Every structure is written in C-alpha cells, then in structure tokens.
Amino acid sequence: MFEKASVQVADVPIIPFSYDASYLRPPNARIGERACACGDKCICLFMANLRHGQDTPLAFTGTEFLLPVEREKFLAGNGLPARRKKCLICTRYFQNLLYIQCRTDPNFKVSSAPLDMQVFGNVVGSPTANENDPPDLAELGRTMAELPMSASTVHARDGYRPEAMLFVDEQFATTSRASREGATATLMWKPTVRFCSSHYRYVMGEDGPHIVQVGIGADDPTGTGLGFSSFVQPSAGVVAPSAALGMSL
Numbered sequence: 001m002f003e004k005a006s007v008q009v010a011d012v013p014i015i016p017f018s019y020d021a022s023y024l025r026p027p028n029a030r031i032g033e034r035a036c037a038c039g040d041k042c043i044c045l046f047m048a049n050l051r052h053g054q055d056t057p058l059a060f061t062g063t064e065f066l067l068p069v070e071r072e073k074f075l076a077g078n079g080l081p082a083r084r085k086k087c088l089i090c091t092r093y094f095q096n097l098l099y100i101q102c103r104t105d106p107n108f109k110v111s112s113a114p115l116d117m118q119v120f121g122n123v124v125g126s127p128t129a130n131e132n133d134p135p136d137l138a139e140l141g142r143t144m145a146e147l148p149m150s151a152s153t154v155h156a157r158d159g160y161r162p163e164a165m166l167f168v169d170e171q172f173a174t175t176s177r178a179s180r181e182g183a184t185a186t187l188m189w190k191p192t193v194r195f196c197s198s199h200y201r202y203v204m205g206e207d208g209p210h211i212v213q214v215g216i217g218a219d220d221p222t223g224t225g226l227g228f229s230s231f232v233q234p235s236a237g238v239v240a241p242s243a244a245l246g247m248s249l
Helices: 016-023 043-052 069-077 087-103 170-175 183-186
Strands: 200-205 206-214
Touching: 043 087, 043 200, 043 206, 087 170, 087 183, 170 183
Parallel strands: none
Antiparallel strands: 200 206
16 A cells, blocks of 8 residues: 555657658658558548548558657668557547547556557467558557657647647546556646647648648647738638547548
C-alpha cells in the first residue's frame, strides 16, 4: 500500500506543423517509402472516397509516418522501421479513439482493449515474417500502446492552434486508469493533435493528390486555411472549431 506515486511521462519528440504537412501525401516509391500499414483501410483513402466518390483521382493511401529520427536514419540509407507504421492521419485517428476509450471506461487498460495494442508479438507459424507483408486487421491497433509518439508546438510559429489539440481535462486524470499507467499518461502533459476530418482538404498538385491542414495552423491569420490576408478579412464570421472529442467524417 502506498499514498503517493509519480506518473511516468514519456520523453517524446516535438514535431512542427510543416513536418506533419510534408507527410499528408502518397508514399514516394522511387525512394523506397512505404504505404500506411492500414492499407485499403487507410483514413486518407476512406475520406476521399466518402467526399468525392469512389472514382475520384484525389483518393490515395497515405505514406508511412516517420518520426524525425526515423526519417534521418532512412535518408542516410539505414532502412525503415522493422514493422510498417500508419500514416499521420490514421495515427491521429487511432490516438483519438484510444483517448475516447480512456475517457468513457474508468477501468480501461491498453492491454485489455478490443484491438491488439501491442507493438510486438511472437511469430506463430512463420519464423521469417516479411516487413512488407500486407497488414492484418488484428494488427491495426498494434501501435496504440506507444501513443502518443510525438508532441506538437502550440501557439508558436510553425505550430498549431490550441483548439486543434486533444482536450485533456481533470476528469481524464482523476477517473481514468489509463491516465496514470503506460504511455497514455503522456496525453496529460504533452499537446497532441486530435482527429477531426474537417481539418483536412484534398488538393491536386503537380505531383498528384495530397492533403492540406485547414484552419489549425498557428500561422494561419484567419483560422480558415483559405489564405486571406491578415489585413483584408472576409465579411462573414469564422465558424468555431468543432468539439475536441469530435471524430466525425
């Protein structure tokens, strides 16, 4: 029995807005990048088909999201992570899902979640698993035990607006077991971007389709992502961002 105990907070890298924005695109196969571990279940693909139709040229599977250290290692020719990872948007989606589960179930533990949330596993029947094997639905949540993997800059140049972050309040700290155990405790202390589909807009560029983040960048003077000058504002009022727990598509 004990009265006090410290909460372990992971030391995660701080990633700026521009770095995140550079990963909202399909993988560059010419340099060896891989597609999102979710494959045809990727949220990037799903949102494009939902908004623009099944035959839209804007649809794509996102590129595997690498942390800056992993990116540097890859560009230096030292390979990619042993297991394929999710794209940035799928990572945010699963992170938001994990947080909602923590908030709604006081006894929630990562290890007891409906999805397999381990970041590793024992090989069964295949001692030489290939890193490029197609993902299994049972493995879509395997990175959740490590979330959050990074934090974001808020209210600063090349950062995010506060309303773009997960709203982590006292209820999460006082009623959620997950807020005191494992990597999810980091959500209490490190700002992490929530998932909201209205923050993403599909654009066709010279190199093909990609996604831009709309209205959540700290450098966006209007908060709309429409590119209005800070000296010439539109006459209509700006619609307030949706609730912090929103995951609507």
